[in-house]
Amino acid sequence: MAVPYILKRSRKRRKTISLQISNKSEVVVSAPYFTPGSEINRFIQEKQIWINKSIQKQKTAQLQIKKNEYVSGEEFYYLGEPYPLEIFFQQDLPAGLVFWSNRFYLNCKEGSAKGEYYFFKWYKAKAQEYFSKRLNFLSYHLQLLPGKIRITSAQQRWGSCSEENNIAFTFRLMMAPPTVIDYVIIHELMHIKGKNHSANFWKLVEVVMPEYKTHRRWLKDNGHKFGLSRV
């Protein structure tokens, strides 16, 4: 059966065709510019089982994503620890979210749809700052030079490294413990040396972080807790 897919042809890509499932469960194929259609179709057919499995897995995970309510007492994760939220409403103070003394303070009406927006903004700003610092530090020590850094809202992909070595991380990682974040950064940095997940790639990760499997497992087991409703 033919699978509908989105095709991205790239002049920069040399040999490999790669496959991704988007947040909306679309099949996205990236291929070198002149790859014949027949070859792309064959590639998709070969990956059919993987595609079905991945889409199924994604749908299950999306169902499990916790729906936040943005009410006082609800806990939100930051760097692996849960912190309670306190909502107050004071019109003369700027609306928005503040993290202070192990507590989140949100100035907006309780249960208002704005809660989600303010948390999203807060996590994203934290992620910008945290990832650029940590990536600088780790890339310097590993002597690897990444391209640009970008923060995404991806629900399934923790990070990615493009053909041009531009690195992206989802803001949701700000809810994970620092060691897990380091694992994702190291993982993406190692893609500068190799774009696939070959045995050799994992060896490179293991040299830098011998316990990486624990962190990978942690993301698999806990990832579904990190959905901020539907941002």
Ligand SMILES: [Zn+2]
């Ligand atoms: Zn990878």
